[in-house]
Amino acid sequence: MTCFICISVFCLSAFLMEAQGTYGPYLRNHNQLYGDRQRSHFTPNMPGPGHGNSINFGAPAELCKSRPLDLVFIIDSSRSVRPAEFEKVKIFLSEMVDSLDIGSDATRVALVNYASTVNIEFLLKKYFSKAEVKQAFSRIDPLSTGTMTGLAIKTAMEQVFTESAGARPLKKNIGKVAIIVTDGRPQDKVEEVAAAARAFGIEIYAVGVDRADMRSLKQMASQPLDDHVFYVETYGVIEKLTSKFRETLCGFDACALGHNCQHICVNNNASYFCECREGYVINSDKKTCSKQTNGFVHVWDVHRKFKCLEERIY
Numbered sequence: 001m002t003c004f005i006c007i008s009v010f011c012l013s014a015f016l017m018e019a020q021g022t023y024g025p026y027l028r029n030h031n032q033l034y035g036d037r038q039r040s041h042f043t044p045n046m047p048g049p050g051h052g053n054s055i056n057f058g059a060p061a062e063l064c065k066s067r068p069l070d071l072v073f074i075i076d077s078s079r080s081v082r083p084a085e086f087e088k089v090k091i092f093l094s095e096m097v098d099s100l101d102i103g104s105d106a107t108r109v110a111l112v113n114y115a116s117t118v119n120i121e122f123l124l125k126k127y128f129s130k131a132e133v134k135q136a137f138s139r140i141d142p143l144s145t146g147t148m149t150g151l152a153i154k155t156a157m158e159q160v161f162t163e164s165a166g167a168r169p170l171k172k173n174i175g176k177v178a179i180i181v182t183d184g185r186p187q188d189k190v191e192e193v194a195a196a197a198r199a200f201g202i203e204i205y206a207v208g209v210d211r212a213d214m215r216s217l218k219q220m221a222s223q224p225l226d227d228h229v230f231y232v233e234t235y236g237v238i239e240k241l242t243s244k245f246r247e248t249l250c251g252f253d254a255c256a257l258g259h260n261c262q263h264i265c266v267n268n269n270a271s272y273f274c275e276c277r278e279g280y281v282i283n284s285d286k287k288t289c290s291k292q293t294n295g296f297v298h299v300w301d302v303h304r305k306f307k308c309l310e311e312r313i314y
Contacts, residue, residue, distance in 0.1 A: 067249065067267070069107045069175045070124055070167045071100070072160050074152050076182035077142035078115040080211070085235035086142045089181060092238045094134045096179075099246040104128045108167075110160050111136070116146025116187075118155045125166025149186035150193045153178070153204075153220070157197045170201070179205045179245070180220060183235075185213040194220040204228065205245075209235055262288045 073093055077086055093111075100107045108128070111121040121140055127133045161167050161176050168174040178197065194204060206217040208231045221228035227248065232238050254272040255265035261274035276282050276289035283290055 067107075067175065068101075068105065068168075069177050069249065070110075070161065071107055072110045072112060072124070072156050072176075072178045074112045074114065074149075074156055074178055074180040075140075076115070076147060076149065076180075076184065077113050077140075078147045078184060079145045080147075080184050081142060081235070083142065085183075088235040088238055090137050090140065092181075092242065093137045095239055095242040096245060097130050097133050097137075099242060100130075100249065102128065102130045102133060109133050110156075110166070111140065112152055112156050112160060113140060113143060114148060114152035114155075115143035116148055117143060118148065118152050119143065120155065120160060123160060123165040147182065147184040147187050149180065149182055149216070149220070150188040150190040153180070153190065153197055154193045157193075157200055157202060161200070161202060176200075176202045177205070177249070178202050179207065181207045181209065181238075182217075183209040183212050185211075186216050190216055191219040198222055205230070205248075207232070207238070207241065209233075209238060260287050 073096075075089060075093075077089075081089070097109065100109075102109065108124040110124045110126070113119045113121050122136050127136060156178055159165060161178075163169055167176065198204060204220055204222045205228050206221040208214060208217045208229070210233060212231065214229075214231065217229050217231070218225055230241055230244065232241065255261075255267050259265040259272055259274070261272075263277045263280065264275040265272050266275055274282065274287050279292060280289040281292050282288075
């Protein structure tokens with residue numbers, strides 16, 4: 001009898017210690033669970049100088065991938081852009097898309113086409129594959145006279161970079177990027193509207209071609225200007241900017257180097273954090289996940305484990 005009591009006490013103690021240590025922090029209501037949910041960032045072990053396998057961010061390495069973006073191309077298609085030149089622009093756009101990771105959870109793309117008027121060709125919520133986006137590019141036609149660049153920026157800010165149009169909410173921390181391609185001088189004011197767009201959280205790259213006004217490009221672009229203003233002499237060489245933008249928009253794929261997330265690994269620049277699938281919550285180690293049922297973490301597995309141990313003893 002004494003032995004039986006000792007064994008029972010030992011089993012009960014082991015169960016309580018395991019349940020408290022593993023699940024204690026999570027036996028709370030639904031709001032507390034989600035209020036305490038945190039993302040822990042991990043930095044993978046990366047080879048240092050002299051250890052080989054160095055990452056060349058300008059090369060299409062597997063570990064070099066575009067960070068998720070809400071990306072809007074704002075394209076000047078006024079009469080000064082000849083039909084053959086406009087085709088070069090579409091090739092440039094297609095090659096840009098080829099260098100990005102396109103998808104609903106990756107980079108989303110929209111296109112604003114402008115001259116004296118502004119036409120939203122498609123929104124961020126429209127296409128989620130490279131093939132669909134490139135086909136949409138191929139169907140675009142140039143507009144007419146005029147270069148209302150300021151109006152195009154304003155339209156993008158108010159009608160494209162919105163959640164209803166497919167932009168991710170601020171809490172997602174997804175970068176908002178606008179790439180403006182123009183070959184002329186704006187016929188409206190761009191400085192104030194571009195400043196408003198930047199204040200709204202939009203990072204602006206300005207690409208000037210041929211007769212583009214450099215002063216206006218600098219007024220539109222984000223800082224530092226050396227990284228956000230580009231110029232090419234003709235549309236015939238605009239495709240060469242693709243590799244430059246790939247280098248600029250490239251992110252480090254920390255998850256590809258290896259991670260210990262039980263469910264989902266999310267890249268965050270040179271580090272990563274773990275998330276759980278729907279119906280689960282992150283554990284205190286910020287790596288593993290526990291199932292949640294009716295606002296509480298499901299601890300049935302622990303009970304089963306203790307029950308089996310109890311049955312073996314008996």
